[in-house]
Amino acid sequence: MAKLQVAIDLLTTEEALALAAKVAPYVDIIELGTPLIKNMGSSVITAMKQAHPDKLVFADLKTADAGELEADIAFKAGADLVTVMGAAGNATIIGAVKAARAHGKGVVVDTIGYPDRVKRAQEVIELGVEFVELHAGLDEQWTAGYSIQVLIDEAARAGVPVSIAGGVNLSNIAAVIKAGAQVAVAGAAIYGAEDPAAAAKALREAIDAV
Ligand SMILES: O=C(CO)[C@H](O)[C@H](O)COP(=O)(O)O
Numbered sequence: 751m752a753k754l755q756v757a758i759d760l761l762t763t764e765e766a767l768a769l770a771a772k773v774a775p776y777v778d779i780i781e782l783g784t785p786l787i788k789n790m791g792s793s794v795i796t797a798m799k800q801a802h803p804d805k806l807v808f809a810d811l812k813t814a815d816a817g818e819l820e821a822d823i824a825f826k827a828g829a830d831l832v833t834v835m836g837a838a839g840n841a842t843i844i845g846a847v848k849a850a851r852a853h854g855k856g857v858v859v860d861t862i863g864y865p866d867r868v869k870r871a872q873e874v875i876e877l878g879v880e881f882v883e884l885h886a887g888l889d890e891q892w893t894a895g896y897s898i899q900v901l902i903d904e905a906a907r908a909g910v911p912v913s914i915a916g917g918v919n920l921s922n923i924a925a926v927i928k929a930g931a932q933v934a935v936a937g938a939a940i941y942g943a944e945d946p947a948a949a950a951k952a953l954r955e956a957i958d959a960v
Pocket residue numbers: 757758759783784810886887888891915916917918935936937938939
């Protein structure tokens with residue numbers, strides 16, 4: 751069964767915990783966004799894991815160097831999954847995987863900004879990562895002409911475990927899952943909704959209906 755990941759791109763631990771409390775019944779993975787971690791430090795990871803020990807806590811570190819060191823910090827704080835940039839060198843990804851194995855946790859590679867996301871996904875899966883995030887970041891989403899269909903098409907031909915992030919919402923989540931994504935990541939569609947719990951519930955139901 752495909753998983754639903756809520757991306758919490760808010761700025762304080764208090765706001766993040768409040769959102770997570772509303773949407774937890776409908777999501778499998780709680781992602782702490784990069785700006786949130788930069789603002790609050792690793793304490794937000796610990797607070798979220800303590801509040802939701804039954805969920806996978808995903809620390810969106812977007813590590814570009816010192817993979818083992820940065821991943822180790824997040825795993826010690828309570829993260830289950832951390833991200834490393836696909837544009838980083840393989841040594842950085844291998845270092846993060848080493849830390850993940852030491853803690854019994856996992857690494858996700860984020861392909862944001864990478865020219866050939868499918869090729870990189872196929873390469874890095876060999877390094878022992880859990881799955882690869884086919885990702886169009888917020889700045890790319892705000893560029894004229896952006897369409898999530900690009901990521902959906904990439905997922906369909908990746909042939910390795912992937913998630914999709916980059917504007918997942920109720921109108922496209924079925925296509926995201928049908929393309930073979932194991933995880934659908936939804937940020938603004940949940941935290942930006944008037945009723946985040948209802949939004950998460952609807953996304954969950956759309957996944958389950960596929
Ligand atoms: O990692 C991120 C930005 O770098 C976001 O969390 C990710 O893109 C999901 O958010 P949204 O659904 O709003 O695109």
